[in-house]
Amino acid sequence: MRRVALLIETSRSYGRELLRGIKRYSVERGPWSLFVEVRDLESKPPSWLKSWDGDGILTRSGSAAIATAVKRMGVPAVELRSTRLGASFPFVGVDNKAVGAMVADHLLERGFRHFGVYALDTESFFVERRDSFLKQLRQHGLSCTEFRQAGSTEKPSQWERQQSRLMQWIEELPKPVGIMACTDQLGCWLLDACSRQGVRVPEELAVVGVENDETFTTMSTPPLSSVRLAGHQIGYEAASLLDRLFGGEQVPQHTLIAPVGIETRQSSDVVAIENPLLSQAIQLIRDRACKGLRVSDILEVVPISRSSLERGCRTVVGRSPNEEINRVRIHHVCDLLRETDLSLEHIAHRSGFNTSQYMLQLFKRTMGVTPGTYRRQYWIGKNLRVERVAIEMYRGTTASVDKGCGLRKGDSISK
Numbered sequence: 001m002r003r004v005a006l007l008i009e010t011s012r013s014y015g016r017e018l019l020r021g022i023k024r025y026s027v028e029r030g031p032w033s034l035f036v037e038v039r040d041l042e043s044k045p046p047s048w049l050k051s052w053d054g055d056g057i058l059t060r061s062g063s064a065a066i067a068t069a070v071k072r073m074g075v076p077a078v079e080l081r082s083t084r085l086g087a088s089f090p091f092v093g094v095d096n097k098a099v100g101a102m103v104a105d106h107l108l109e110r111g112f113r114h115f116g117v118y119a120l121d122t123e124s125f126f127v128e129r130r131d132s133f134l135k136q137l138r139q140h141g142l143s144c145t146e147f148r149q150a151g152s153t154e155k156p157s158q159w160e161r162q163q164s165r166l167m168q169w170i171e172e173l174p175k176p177v178g179i180m181a182c183t184d185q186l187g188c189w190l191l192d193a194c195s196r197q198g199v200r201v202p203e204e205l206a207v208v209g210v211e212n213d214e215t216f217t218t219m220s221t222p223p224l225s226s227v228r229l230a231g232h233q234i235g236y237e238a239a240s241l242l243d244r245l246f247g248g249e250q251v252p253q254h255t256l257i258a259p260v261g262i263e264t265r266q267s268s269d270v271v272a273i274e275n276p277l278l279s280q281a282i283q284l285i286r287d288r289a290c291k292g293l294r295v296s297d298i299l300e301v302v303p304i305s306r307s308s309l310e311r312g313c314r315t316v317v318g319r320s321p322n323e324e325i326n327r328v329r330i331h332h333v334c335d336l337l338r339e340t341d342l343s344l345e346h347i348a349h350r351s352g353f354n355t356s357q358y359m360l361q362l363f364k365r366t367m368g369v370t371p372g373t374y375r376r377q378y379w380i381g382k383n384l385r386v387e388r389v390a391i392e393m394y395r396g397t398t399a400s401v402d403k404g405c406g407l408r409k410g411d412s413i414s415k
Contacts, residue, residue, distance in 0.1 A: 009062070021234060021235025021236035024236055035052075094234070120149050
């Protein structure tokens with residue numbers, strides 16, 4: 001039985017998701033003997049590590065001391081936090097460039113044209129989130145104001161000074177404004193400053209955090225929207241790489257996995273459009289697109305002409321009303337493909353399509369792949385050999401055959 005030490009924090013939701021993914025790999029491919037203990041990112045190297053006689057380590061190195069201690073063990077190891085400290089180990093982690101772009105698109109879809117970013121530069125992945133957010137906005141000809149977190153906030157006096165600075169920044173921002181907080185903790189602090197300042201969230205200021213940490217997202221007032229990272233998949237893939245290292249295989253040095261999506265809560269659940277009739281129309285699309293809504297239904301509810309609706313919708317969201325209805329439906333289809341095992345017929349019905357054939361055509365035209373391929377890429381099923389194909393397809397590698405099952409990339413594979 002392989003003995004694997006897990007130097008992964010248990011204090012955050014993301015770390016616990018990683019552990020669940022690792023555990024699942026161990027159950028399916030092991031069993032492994034997994035050593036895990038209560039940890040946080042600031043924990044020191046455990047005293048037992050020096051004399052531990054194990055086979056491999058999965059680590060989230062929060063300090064140089066952890067990375068050095070793991071390296072000294074001389075056993076196969078995989079890093080799950082960043083390449084800054086554990087550069088000598090294969091790395092599996094979050095595609096943070098995709099995170100920033102996803103938040104920008106989320107706020108753009110809600111009609112925001114003023115933006116801010118609450119940034120950190122203590123880690124390269126925070127910088128990547130910020131830079132990709134800014135890049136996505138620039139591609140739409142839009143600018144962004146930055147507030148950078150600086151210094152310690154442990155003492156009450158430092159906390160109060162920080163919140164005063166945040167409140168001043170908030171006051172100077174044009175409204176309505178959409179803001180990405182590079183972590184959920186920053187998002188929580190930002191919402192506190194809004195509450196003190198009397199700024200209405202999300203009507204005047206919408207906030208999206210990153211990591212979907214249940215402590216911060218639920219403690220915030222209002223609850224914080226946040227990017228949901230693929231922690232379970234990352235943990236599973238890291239365990240798979242470690243297993244391949246045990247077998248003496250060559251493995252990728254750098255594996256990035258895109259976030260799952262944004263968990264929309266009250267802090268960004270808004271349509272930020274000054275025209276009240278147009279705002280009502282777009283909100284109606286968001287609420288009822290998957291219930292069979294048609295453009296004619298909008299015109300029956302909202303006192304606006306078809307030409308004004310068409311013109312206004314294209315100006316604000318860059319799409320016609322019908323295109324926006326289909327966008328919301330396709331987004332819901334993606335959620336159902338990832339999170340359920342419903343048939344395509346049921347998914348079409350739940351997403352507001354009259355026929356599954358039309359859904360298939362529109363999905364392929366919009367996403368560039370069929371729903372079946374999308375599901376294989378983003379939803380890892382229980383069959384391990386299908387998982388391996390899905391992972392390779394996700395990475396976009398040139399490997400065409402999984403030797404364990406004889407499947408070729410692009411083959412039709414049932415769940």
